[in-house]
Amino acid sequence: MIIGIPKEIKTLENRVAMTPGAVETLVRRGHKVLVEAGAGLGSALPDEQYAAAGASLVSAAEAWGAEMVIKVKEPIAGEYKFLRKDLLLFTYLHLAADRPLTEALLGAGTIGVAYETVQLDSGALPLLVPMSEVAGRMAPQVGSHALEKSQGGRGILLGGVPGVPQASVVIVGAGVVGANACKIAVGMGAQVTVLDVNHARLQYLDDIYQGRVVTVASNEANIRKAVTYADLLIGAVLIPGAKAPHLVTRDMLPTMKPGSVIVDVAVDQGGCVETIKATTHAVPTYVIDGVVHYGVANMPGAVPRTSTFALCNQTLPYALKLAAKGVGALREDAALAKGLNTYEGKLTFAGVAEAFDMPLTRVSEALA
Structure with missing residues (x-):
């Protein structure tokens, strides 16, 4: 799979979605990783480390053009133009507090998997x-x-x-x-x-x-x-x-x-x-x-360096599953399936549907 890691552009957001070590793991599994130039600088992770890990350094548009985009924070208005139907987006979304983003994802048909709603049977939220x-x-x-x-x-x-x-x-x-x-x-x-x-x-x-x-x-x-x-x-x-x-x-x-x-x-x-x-x-x-x-x-x-490594420690195993099987990983991993918030124009998370009084499609129905 082609995986894009764009630079975060939210005000003074210096985290980056994947460390060079995580990128190396993805590359060794046969995936192509596109990292926007400068994406890791705020976390003291220079481009040279990503290049040495096997990533291609690209522009923002090229990173967003990947099959799966892994981010830290939810897309902001300036990034809505990159949303599209054949995109799998893996990041924090927090849609229940953001109707414009919810509507943008639904309108674009983007498959949005939210870190904060991936949930184990125990109720634990490993990516939050x-x-x-x-x-x-x-x-x-x-x-x-x-x-x-x-x-x-x-x-x-x-x-x-x-x-x-x-x-x-x-x-x-x-x-x-x-x-x-x-x-x-x-x-x-x-x-x-x-x-x-x-x-x-x-x-x-x-x-x-x-x-x-x-x-x-x-x-x-x-x-x-x-x-x-x-x-x-x-x-x-x-x-x-x-x-x-x-x-x-x-x-x-x-x-x-x-x-x-x-x-x-x-x-x-x-x-x-x-x-x-x-x-x-x-x-x-x-x-x-x-x-x-x-x-x-x-x-x-x-505290981006601490946060980047702490987050990547938890997100990488799920990113590997999505990279290997795409949407199929959602069918095989119940915890990951709970992370699905939007799917090809359908809203699939109950808390968001309730917040905005929008129609809800069950995850099982969306993936059927």
């Missing part, structure tokens, strides 16, 4: 986990920076100092993002409260932190109370492939402390905070009702 780990660990870090007075925050040191209380960090969601955010926030010395609807997850955190973390059942009353004492609120809620529910509502904002900070990691799925909107690394924050909002939709792009 590595970036959730990165974003979760980054959340207290960027939140701590946003709390600085020069950034519009309350002027609080997350870990405090002897004689002065540390900051209060409230994490809504105890999944991969929440657990990783908790780990770093505790390590930075903050007072940490975690809310979740899954009692088993709360038990897990209670056990490993042995009382250093306050665990609270997630419901409207408890969230409403928690936001009032949060210096830093981290949104870490996920419904696989679907739009995130607004658990922190607009009317809760005036009850938060002036200069407090919200970091909503769920922003790429619409966000679990009603007032969140997607921002960029160039302009990451804005203020509503005195509360600083951080809504960068590609947080791991700030």
Whole structure:
């Protein structure tokens, strides 16, 4: 198969879909790999390494002209022109928060396989986990920076100092993002409260932190109370492939402390905070009702080398299956089949269909 790896063009997105090592693996399996010149530079992976791995260095149009395109982030408007019916696109899509892209993929007839909805029988999301780990660990870090007075925050040191209380960090969601955010926030010395609807997850955190973390059942009353004492609120809620529910509502904002900070990691799925909107690394924050909002939709792009290798470790095995058998791999691998979001003009993922009230075609029907 001919595989294209274009350069990411989203604002300050420096990740690349495949490392030179992954490219070498694909080439050794008999595939032709087209890498856009400069695609890896943001991750400190020069063109020479890709050429040595057996890739052909090409233009953006040539990379997009491949049979399968592997990316990191969803196509943005300037890339819609490359979408077509005979293209297999393997990347993060996050369609439930992006109707224009959904319509562009359907209109072009592109086969879109989304990293974030590939799902094992256990419910695990293997291609979302590595970036959730990165974003979760980054959340207290960027939140701590946003709390600085020069950034519009309350002027609080997350870990405090002897004689002065540390900051209060409230994490809504105890999944991969929440657990990783908790780990770093505790390590930075903050007072940490975690809310979740899954009692088993709360038990897990209670056990490993042995009382250093306050665990609270997630419901409207408890969230409403928690936001009032949060210096830093981290949104870490996920419904696989679907739009995130607004658990922190607009009317809760005036009850938060002036200069407090919200970091909503769920922003790429619409966000679990009603007032969140997607921002960029160039302009990451804005203020509503005195509360600083951080809504960068590609947080791991700030640490691209770490993120590129972490992501490629997980995506390569699935990329190899798709390269070897194309659409046939979806028929043979149930987890990969759940990644199918669009197929030749049909919408095949329920969460996206529900978000936009669009007709749904079952994956089995689409592939029949």
